[in-house]
Amino acid sequence: MLGVQPKQSRQLLLYPSPATTSIRVPALLPGTQTELVDRLGRVVRTMPVSTSGEVSVRDLAPGLYILRATNGQGVPYSGRVLVE
Numbered sequence: 001m002l003g004v005q006p007k008q009s010r011q012l013l014l015y016p017s018p019a020t021t022s023i024r025v026p027a028l029l030p031g032t033q034t035e036l037v038d039r040l041g042r043v044v045r046t047m048p049v050s051t052s053g054e055v056s057v058r059d060l061a062p063g064l065y066i067l068r069a070t071n072g073q074g075v076p077y078s079g080r081v082l083v084e
Helices: none
Strands: 023-024 031-038 044-046 054-056 063-070 074-084
Touching: 044 054
Parallel strands: none
Antiparallel strands: 023 054, 031 044, 031 063, 063 074
């Protein structure tokens, strides 16, 4: 029986970190759907990358989050961001 290997997630460069209002994600195209996941593994926000290449972190509780996304070719990306 052949298993399907999960695609390896590519590391995203996110800045600034720590962030207060938004983070820039230059590797992702505007409109790419993203998820912000808290330290307990809960998806706390789902939103597309803005036309300026940003994702809002406004109104999130301070802490460490993982941003996950998949580009148009199905390649998964993730990166960590500290929110203040």
